[in-house]
Amino acid sequence: MSGKVRVPAVLVVLALALFPLVGTTASAADKPAVELSRSQAGTGGSITVNGTGWRANALLMMLICGRSSTDRGVIGGTNSCANADGRAVTADAKGRFSKKLPVSEPPVPCPCVVHVATVTGEKAEADAAFLVAGHDVEPLPKQDSGGRLSVLTDTRLDGSGGLLTWFGAPPSRTLVFTVGNVGTAPVKDPVFQVGTSHGVFAPQWEEQQWRGTIGPGKKARISLPVELTAGAHGDYTVSLKFGGKVLAEQPWGVGRPWGVTLFWILVCAVVPAALFRIGMAVVDRIRPRGPAGRVRRFGAG
Template identity: 30%
Template sequence: MRTAICLVAAVFMGLPAAPARAGGQVAHLSRAGARPGDVLRVTGEGWEPGRLLQLVTCGAGGLSGSAACDMRAALATPVRTDGTFVVDLQVGDPPAACPCVVHIAGVQGETGGPVNLPLTVTGHATGALPAATAPVHELELQDHHLSGRTAAAWFGAPEHLELTFTVRNPTPSTLVGATLQARLGGGGDDNVFHTEQVTGLGPGQSRTFTVPVDIPLFAFGRYVVTADVGGLAGVRMTYNAYPWGLALINIAGALLITWGVLRRLLRRRELRHANPGDAMLPAVVRLGGLGAYLVFDDAPGARWLHGRAGAQLSLDGLRHLIGTGQQAGPSDSVLDLDALGHVLARRYPRGISLMEDT
């Protein structure tokens, strides 16, 4: 007898579940029973094309709102253009006792009403259905804004924003067991980043919610932040992340590089067309034979270079080192130091300093 009962139960769990209808909306489960963690195929037809649906495993017959549902295993899917959808749903472990259902409803609003597909969750506790209460089908959005933007976003810094919105319950029923969900879309992602249970919002009462919104580092493009309470009172805000400061820095850098290249080219052109008799020495001249540099007073950082040299040479001392001093013959020099002396004396009457090449 026990074997026969087990066989009947196994056959029952392998059969597809009977379809459930809400108006013209129809949905089916691939089988009527499963264990938490199993995957079921859910199909539907007659739904509004393009609508975003949420599917979740709920206890208490789906009558107690999202507080009786396993929101960790919730799944969202869009309706195809022909009004159908096909999705593989992982069976959750709802926090409320069975009877259990797969609850299907629109993410934004309740057009056409939700659909509950009965599901036997093997090994899950069972209990009585809760007392029926009039569900809240309407919430009013009173105010919403996105705050916290800083100037650092112009340079690609991450942003820590706050989405603040206020909703009011205009119905004669109390909102019980609804879920606040916030999504961030942009940069190729569209995911739920914040969930919060909402309960006890009585008739005529208002409540303000604050949701933290994190924009990633070097974000670029348009980000859309959406939030709703139980699929009602949807909020949609747009955040434009364009780090124009980085672009301006790059443009300024490119202009400086271009200006430097043009200045160098113009300098070379002037030198090519200059009179050889008017040629001037550069501000720093390296003397390879001495292993030293000639540093003139108008050289960039000349004071620092002079400090490092630790000593200065007069023009006569330089002549002696090069080989044109009193004890050197004319052939020992590789430079026409008389001509060099006239140039240096004319341009730098205060003399020059010599820094050792270390």
């Protein structure tokens, strides 16, 4: 009698059949996902947002956004979201989180979603459908499914700061990139969204329209202006979005406006010195001139 254990052929076939499913389940679990404790709530209430599949220890931002859907994303960027009532959360070592989010009305009508996105590092986002009770609901704008734009080359920021920027003027650059139409229909006068973000804050989006038509299989070189607020400095990120999807991101290091600092140093040094000289001149004018002066005053009396 042999000591080998014979495995039934049925078990072997079953194991081989389940092996691809195991791999699929594991890969699906790695994709960021969001679940809500309730699919509908009114303003003033709160919901619990649960997330899985995120990068370990990732810093995330949760927002309630209008004019959005789970398949088209947030149309209009964070300008469509209730930014003032957003909440930040950090995923744990296994990429999970659970946090309450206050319910507030977004600045645009529903359909609405709870939008969760990474703040730093590799870009990742996920949406969950949500209805703000009592908030207006309007159909989403029609989507042109024929034309689709994709960035073909790395983006860059052209330009440099001048003397006025050194003294606190708004820093400005030109975002240059090449896009190609990978769809089946031409894209006419596309409207891009250019966003600037500083640190952990969400991007501030601004719509910019490029005049022209990009045919199927064609490409175009596009330049869009980017400007920050006066006195801005530090590490910024410029993002490019089209059709609700982020196409590219470009870092931008803005130097400190040392001219403003120099100006205040001069003010703090020159003004006290000038006041001191004026005060000394006044004291010198009103103080007595000596014995001769006193004799003349007494004689006059």
